[in-house]
Amino acid sequence: MLFNSIDFAIFLPTVFLIYWFITNKNLKLQNCFIVFASYIFYGWWDWRFLSLLLCSTVIDYTVGVKLQNEHKANKRKRLLWISLLVNLGILGFFKYCNFFLENFVTAFSFFGTNIPTGSLNIILPVGISFYTFQTLSYTIDVYRRKLKPTRDFIAFAAFVSFFPQLVAGPIERATHLLPQFYSKRIFDEPKAVNGMRQILWGLFKKIVIADNCAQFANLFFNNSQDYSGSTLVLGALFFSFQIYGDFSGYSDIAIGTARLFGFDLKQNFNFPYFSRDIAEFWRKWHISLSTWFRDYLYIPLGGSRCITGKKIRNIFIIFLVSGFWHGANWTFIAWGGLNAIYFLPLFLTNKNRTYLDVVAQGKYFPTLKEIISISSTFMLTVFAWIFFRAENMSHAASYITEIFSTSLFTIPEFSGKRDALKVLLLVASFLIVEWLGRESQYAIEKISNILKHQFFRWTFYIFVLIVIYFSGNFSKSIEFIYFQF
């Protein structure tokens, strides 16, 4: 079920009340109920995929237990490989099977050999990329002896299936989330209030920003041959805000929901569009995924502690795999590759850790230099998003070609200009609020510092709800983008 649906509006309070009033009696009951509610949540899309979730859970739990008792290095490695093969095998089959089949056939036809084949009608299970990586982090950490394996199957099942972050992250590490299932959660009112505030902000980002930008991004990308270069630039801009509002909005709702149940999830977005260079952007965008690749792929490959050639290789591997994780399409690989090219100069000149603080910290306005850095970094990411959004490589190429034609210098022409302007104004207002709140976990986290009296805070929340109601886009057809990954 979607977070912005009536089903979730019924599900969440029901689960909340049962969790805190009935199952609060003991820890086991609390965890069992989390598993039960999470399986209902996941099964709502398609109950058949519960078996995959269960399979991943059982395999990795068993591997963890066996790793604890196994001391021989080769046998430990074998156990790890079982987990890797099963999890990545399932992910590979559901997500990449048709991609490899099609490219295999294309490669052979290039050499004049036609292989008769059809594609398999495979439905991609929602969230498989997320929970697969989450369970893999557990078995890898147990293998590395960074984490003691759990003997509590229910706690582990709850960790794997925890519904707020099951289908679109944040991808939690076992070292951070699993211990939270070992002790009974006690209701914390400030945490719950914080959670609800974050849910509200997440809904605003999704329904007002992302879904309104989506209607124009879809219009321009789906009919790119009909529009001028200047209009297509707008399309890329709209998509940039769509994907940010969509994904960071979902993360906010996930983190806020987890807080309602007494859990802390890690921040997944740290105002990435205010980054001063690409390296900072990648420290602030989809943090849970980029740190996962850093810890489980980049560092094992040697990271930056090797010769220059290998460093470059490792950077490319990380970004290309990151792109490929997003989907079985060459466009995602191209997007990853482009970001690697952006990142490499900073990395090779040791300037990839220049900006570790908050931009214009403690100030209202950035400096001119910061404005230029932020704008140029933003434009680079917008350009890369074209590949991410395009249907295929030829679509991306034709989109970019049209942008860099003489029609770039014409006034954008399309129907619905007034509505587009309204959306841009909404985005501008949103960016101002985000800017003012950039030193917090999410923009309105510290609203109580500005609006000290509860009356004024509630007025603000009601105002946000009214804006969501009147300015939001409630079209059925706009789903969370990251559900397709």
Place this chain on the structure above:
Amino acid sequence: MKNFLLKVSLFLLILSAFNGILWFAANQLYFKHYQNCSLNYSAYLLADSHGLTLKHFTEKHGVYNFSGGSDSYFDMKRKISFLISKTDVKKIYITVDGHTLSQYREKINSLDRSLYFLTPEICNSYYEYFKYRYLQFHVILFQPGTRAVIKHYLLSKLRKLSLKNKERNPEKARAHWGEYSANERIDRAKRRFRRQYPSETISYELRQSLIDIINLCKKYNIELIGIKFPLSSDYIKLLSNKAFDGEKLLKLAGFKVLDYTKIFIENNSYFNNQDHLNDKGCKKFVELLFDNLSKRQ
């Protein structure tokens, strides 16, 4: 926890009050008259605004006009299920105009209003029925269509209040479509056409709904008669036989379709605009329709 629940309850109370205000506004602006339905007939007319303009003219022929502005096949399916459960319906006249399977109708419809007529029989589960019929129907905050109507109303009020509004004087009322100049008629017709046919692809969801309607009527032995409403000559020229062929589905199922698209092609005085009849045209059309039907019998 108690303090938290108290705060949440208070907040929900405020939201409920806001919902109440919206409910009142929605009732006045949107739901009024839509829920009216006489249960004493055995024949009903189901259409969108094209049928709504016929008002009560069909009643003297024993047919209740159950049309609603912007009604889609999603809404008509709910209404038919309602009629089956509440009346002894034997005959349904249903629109099969070209645009009824357009994607425009998928987005612009009366799904929020027709929730009133939802029955458990056409829902996948009782949970679904409860969710839509009681929760979504009473919580205006969950109704995107109603929201659009209220928003439009508020914006039009703001525009009227605006001092800079130079368009205070309403457009001069025309008695009928023929009073517009030829260029005006073409412009208006083109705008309407672009709105009704935004793409070449039909709405498969609406198509499925029409198939469900056909199956429902077959199951309950209801005679289904398809009607294609009259269009002005300007609009017919633009359409140039473009249509999404809902009528084919009815014909394949063995039901008859009556095509009156061109009956007033020479007579713009029967039209309010490019594709809606005025009162004079409606009365004439109703006479022709039932005269024709009685001859066929």
